[in-house]
Amino acid sequence: MKDAPHSSRRPKAPAPAPDTPGLAARRAAADAVDTVLEKGRPLEESLERLTRDLDERDRALTRMIAATALRRLGSLRALLRTLLERGVPDKARRVETLLVIGAAQILFMDVPDHAAVGTSVALAGENPGTAGFKGLVNAVLRRIAREGRAVLPDVPDQPTWMVEGWAGAYGGEAAEAISRALAAEAPLDVTAKEDAAGWAEKLGGRLLPTGSIRLVDAGNVTALPGFAEGAWWVQDAAAALPARLLHAGEGQRVADLCAAPGGKTAQLAVTGAEVVALDRSAPRLRRLRQNLTRLGLTADIVEADATNWRGGPFDGVLIDAPCSATGTIRRHPDVAWTKVPADIASLADLQSRILAHAARLVKPGGRLVYSTCSLEPEEGERQVEAFLARHTDFVREPVTPGECGIAPEWINAAGEVRTLPTHLPDADARFAGLDGFFAARLRRK
Numbered sequence: 046m047k048d049a050p051h052s053s054r055r056p057k058a059p060a061p062a063p064d065t066p067g068l069a070a071r072r073a074a075a076d077a078v079d080t081v082l083e084k085g086r087p088l089e090e091s092l093e094r095l096t097r098d099l100d101e102r103d104r105a106l107t108r109m110i111a112a113t114a115l116r117r118l119g120s121l122r123a124l125l126r127t128l129l130e131r132g133v134p135d136k137a138r139r140v141e142t143l144l145v146i147g148a149a150q151i152l153f154m155d156v157p158d159h160a161a162v163g164t165s166v167a168l169a170g171e172n173p174g175t176a177g178f179k180g181l182v183n184a185v186l187r188r189i190a191r192e193g194r195a196v197l198p199d200v201p202d203q204p205t206w207m208v209e210g211w212a213g214a215y216g217g218e219a220a221e222a223i224s225r226a227l228a229a230e231a232p233l234d235v236t237a238k239e240d241a242a243g244w245a246e247k248l249g250g251r252l253l254p255t256g257s258i259r260l261v262d263a264g265n266v267t268a269l270p271g272f273a274e275g276a277w278w279v280q281d282a283a284a285a286l287p288a289r290l291l292h293a294g295e296g297q298r299v300a301d302l303c304a305a306p307g308g309k310t311a312q313l314a315v316t317g318a319e320v321v322a323l324d325r326s327a328p329r330l331r332r333l334r335q336n337l338t339r340l341g342l343t344a345d346i347v348e349a350d351a352t353n354w355r356g357g358p359f360d361g362v363l364i365d366a367p368c369s370a371t372g373t374i375r376r377h378p379d380v381a382w383t384k385v386p387a388d389i390a391s392l393a394d395l396q397s398r399i400l401a402h403a404a405r406l407v408k409p410g411g412r413l414v415y416s417t418c419s420l421e422p423e424e425g426e427r428q429v430e431a432f433l434a435r436h437t438d439f440v441r442e443p444v445t446p447g448e449c450g451i452a453p454e455w456i457n458a459a460g461e462v463r464t465l466p467t468h469l470p471d472a473d474a475r476f477a478g479l480d481g482f483f484a485a486r487l488r489r490k
């Protein structure tokens with residue numbers, strides 16, 4: 046296809062009527078995608094601000110469009126490169142965003158093509174810098190609507206450096222499969238305070254071998270049975286494993302050193318152990334407090350830095366360390382585009398400082414569980430190797446197959462948990478997958 050003329054001589058297009066159906070949602074979605082890509086800000090944060098004045102339906106539509114566009118950005122950008130001889134105009138990056146959100150709706154969402162095309166064209170017309178590209182947006186999106194998914198290049202949806210890193214860690218074929226799995230939407234997993242089987246039935250979900258409950262097409266989470274009364278909380282099935290590995294219980298004192306917003310603190314509190322929930326972020330601790338209140342659980346909440354906090358000693362310490370979160374791209378597709386390789390190195394440095402300090406808080410004979418929701422070995426396997434080389438008073442306590450419902454293929458040769466988005470396959474793709482998590486259990490001699 047030839048690019049439409051990039052005319053700047055055209056008269057400025059009139060602003061569309063503010064009540065064009067669905068236009069506000071698309072504008073917010075485009076703004077959210079721009080904020081993620083240009084400022085590196087998390088999608089959730091942008092959505093909260095940009096959808097404040099929208100009704101519930103439009104908020105959901107905005108979220109779905111922005112998330113789908115970011116989830117499939119690699120192949121959508123490749124598609125645009127094949128369709129635009131001269132590429133996306135450099136001075137009008139917004140044009141690319143309007144094409145990407147339009148194509149995401151046409152190819153991956155249940156939205157009438159004319160609505161996807163019309164709204165992107167209307168948004169192009171709103172801005173003097175993009176109004177000259179209305180014809181191009183219209184022509185490209187109409188062609189995509191005509192040709193459908195057949196024209197989509199089969200390339201990874203995440204940045205090349207990321208996928209190459211996974212190929213180095215897991216092999217080329219596995220990396221391709223991980224990349225594909227991360228481009229799928231994740232199911233909703235929840236952890237029940239008690240009676241997981243009963244709640245699985247009441248929620249119409251599946252009880253997984255690990256004890257988590259998996260739901261698909263769940264809709265508004267807060268409207269589900271048991272939410273208001275605090276019977277369960279949202280937590281990916283893989284994210285629920287590290288706290289279980291501590292085997293905390295009554296009579297024990299345990300510390301959750303990177304605790305907010307409290308998914309793992311809640312798991313530890315349910316066991317009857319005395320729990321210190323520490324985090325350095327006050328706003329995130331506010332969410333932790335709200336979550337524990339809803340669940341009717343208690344913990345000693347501490348705002349402090351885990352690299353120098355004085356406390357303990359504890360029978361068990363959990364470090365769910367701050368990380369690149371590349372294992373959660375199914376749920377947070379912005380992560381693929383807000384992280385750069387240098388982030389991995391600086392996060393690895395923080396992780397090793399937290400680990401080194403946490404070692405001092407563990408009683409002799411006590412356990413230390415270190416976890417990250419990252420696929421990067423620098424934040425998992427390498428981190429633990431380096432820790433053990435420096436701390437000869439700690440040894441690995443290998444995870445055994447079947448323990449906590451953990452499948453043998455989720456355990457590496459060293460006895461650490463390494464889940465991948467390709468794990469827990471299912472004939473019904475909506476039920477498949479796990480977040481990519483790493484968890485090692487260590488014991489102080």
Ligand SMILES: C[S@@+](CC[C@H](N)C(=O)[O-])C[C@H]1O[C@@H](n2cnc3c(N)ncnc32)[C@H](O)[C@@H]1O
Pocket residue numbers: 302303304305306307308309310323324325326329349350351352365366367368399
């Ligand atoms: C992966 S999140 C924890 C998620 C939490 N464990 C859960 O299951 O809900 C990492 C947390 O580490 C906190 N954090 C980052 N650096 C920290 C530090 N130096 N000391 C304490 N907490 C820190 C962040 O504020 C963030 O809440």
